[in-house]
Amino acid sequence: QVQLQESGPGLVKPSETLSLTCTVSGGSINNYLWTWIRQPAGKGLEWIGHISTSGRTNFNPSLKSRVTMSIDTSKSRFSLRLTSVIATDTAIYYCARGEALYPLDVWGQGTTVTVSS
Amino acid sequence: EIVLTQSPGTLSFSPGESATLFCRASQNIVTSYLAWYQQKPGQAPRLLIYSASSRAIGIPARFYGSGSGTDFTLTISGLEPEDFAVYYCLQYDSSPHTFGQGTRLDIK
Secondary structure, eight states: OOEEEEESOSEEOTTSOEEEEEEEESSOOTTSEEEEEEEOTTSOOEEEEEEETTOOEEEOTTTTTTEEEEEEGGGTEEEEEEOSOOGGGOEEEEEEEEETTEEEEEEOOOEEEEEOO | OOOEEEEOSEEEEOTTSOEEEEEEEEEEETTOOEEEEEEOTTSOOEEEEETTTEEOTTOOTTEEEEEEEEEEEEEEOSOOGGGOSEEEEEEOSSSSOEEOOOEEEEEO
């Protein structure tokens, strides 16, 4: 079955850029909305945004000025970049699969990113 | 942005009992694109219900979703020990997609 795996640095310095990649295995990357969600420790879930396999993006307005996403269908992976990070960007970051008319049904295990000097 | 408010914040029940969780939207979700997730400590959320009332693949029949418009519920009948977790609702009707703040279901 489809599996997602997040990867990237676990520690990022304040004002720098957080970069994560999600690799899709066991299924096609095509025709889905590939999504990033984050969750500060002990808190709720925040939808960051998604990217389609055609490269169309949709971001949470609260993060839009700092977020970019990209996708490489040939390598079955997609990425998140969050610039100018601050301490409150510290969270578990999840990647997940969704569709236009269907919610997030496959999730990665999550990766913890800490913003600290 | 559609704000989802879940209630109560915490529920305490014994195994075998039934629990009802609530999710209220700040705007009408005309499409009923409302999902419910279960999250256990150290795990990613798991999809339980989509389109307000359809169970996802492999989800037991004791999980029942209902509602429309702005008011949605998740009922869990005959609580099993593995059901004690945090539950979130998600609206995927409009952007940005938004989650409720969660309801914790504890063992009494």
